Amino acid sequence: MTGQNESKVFGQILVVEDDPVQRRLLKNAIERHGHVAHLAENGRIGLEVLKRNSGQINVIVLDLMMPEMNGLEFLDALRDIGTEIPVIVQTGQGGIETVVQAMRAGAFDFVVKPVSPERIATSISNALKLDQKEAKARAGRKARSGSIGFDDIVSASPAMLRVIELAQRAAQSNIPVVLEGESGVGKELVARAIQAGGDRANRPFVTVNCGAIPHNLVESILFGHEKGAFTGANEKHVGKFMEADGGTIFLDEIGDLPLEVQVKLLRAVQQGEIETVGARLPQKVNVRLISATNKDLIEEVKNGNFREDLYYRLNVFPITIPALRRRKEDIPHLVRVFTERFSLEQKTGHRIAVNASAMALLTAYDWPGNIRQLENAIFRAVVLSKEEELTEADFPQIAAQMPEYEVLGRAPGGERVEAQFVVHTRTEPFVDEIEANRGVNEASGTVISSTNVSGDVRKLADVEEELIRFALKFYRGQMSQVARKLGIGRSTLYRKLKDYGIDPDDPQKKAA
Secondary structure, three states, rough: EEEEOOOOOOOEEEOOOOOOOHHHHHHHHHHHHHEEEEEOHHHHHHHHHHHHHOOOOOOEEOOOOOOOOHHHHHHHHHHHHHOOOEEEEEOOOOOHHHHHHHHOOOEEEEEEOOOOOOHHHHHHHHHHHHEEEEEEHHHHHHHHHHHOOOHOOOOOOHHHHHHHHHHHHHOOOOOOOEEOOOOOHHHHHHHHHHHHHOOOOOOEEEEHHHHHHHHHHHHHHHEEEEEOOOOOOOOEEHHHHHHOOOOOEEEEHHHHHOOOHHHHHHHHHHHHHHOOOOOOEEEEEOEEEEEEEEHHHHHHOOOOOOOHHHHHHHHOOEEEOOOOOHHHHHHHHHHHHHHHHHHOOOHHHHHHHHOOHHHHHHHHHHOOHHHHHHHHHHHHHHHHHOOOEEEHHHHHHHEEEEEEOOOOOOOOOOOOOOEEEOOOOOOOHHHHHHHHHHHHHHHHHHOOEOOOOOOOEOHHHHHHHHHHHHHHOOOEEEEEHHHHHHHOOOOHEEEEEEEHHHHHHOOOOOOO
């Protein structure tokens, strides 16, 4: 995103698109943001426009599906002529395999049709910021200031842009905010941006990981204690709420708070008062409360693990941060940001880049540990690399988990060996393949049949029940993982278990 205090960068954008309606819409969106649009109706004409405007085109917006010369062939032609203009590919068909092929061919970013004007403007803005000097200067400013704002959140996907929009609204008031999402999605980063975007920007920001504190110490750490309040309390301790007075307190993993502490937290939220352990009178505090959780809090309420009155006090402004696998458009940008940052921190003396094949691998992977896992993978690769470019060989653990990749690693002499991405296409009729493998699949218990013994299509509910039972067995009852892999929320999963009479501890047990 373009920062409010940064000068806007304008550029000349080449649109290569065969659909005249899409060309006109893209032209309007591009010119609305002050850029100059050049139009081409196919890849061949696009190359001619590039030659006529040699050195002037800053960004290319490219459709993948076109007659005469499709997008992938256009990317190959760009590579042949040695141009390094950032290319944003548009795709309306195909899955991640198509995107991976485009990333391997050197695409900078990708968008999915129909693309909003805001999304294409953001992608163009990110592409125009590729200038190395500007990036280094920006990194230097961040290091000196130490503060984190909305401009520091790497965002390209519509889902994440929506998160930022909601967070910016929340920053304008002191409304309690709950940030929901899996571990590693960047909840604390969003919390810090909310703090920096409001009137408490220069006040304390205190983080507490509720899940990492022993239960018998939570109350003392949050609210403090007086000297002699309990055995071992040899001196007075100021709690986290008093440390955050006037600023913001960020309670991470709030779903892990003990019930007895939740009562005192409710008082702090309702009345702005805390009860220090061992004190006779409550103390007034003025804090902005931002909470975060990777649990389904309403399920915790139903199960008696979280107070209902506290839930409704905290859940005034919920913001759900999507998992990284749900916003793959962000991955290339995050990879570039992390690589540049770690290159500077390691003082390598040169800027380490990520080649197209490695970028494709990283984009294809689902990242169950989300941004934190991606960041750690880039950090490891940068530290261990002796080259100026990262390849698939620098991410062996990731490639090993991708069945589409043929990982060869390094040859005995130490030289790099490129891993190969294989996109499998179906050549046999689908029904023939089912018939050929029916015996093997039924014996292994890893395929769910779509037809019954009479040859009719099975009921959807029956297939769903069988899939849930299989997932519970496959992931050994790990409910969070089962829900994530099935693409549903945990509350939905628990409801379906109840509807189908499935025992999560014995999923193969038939319902009564």
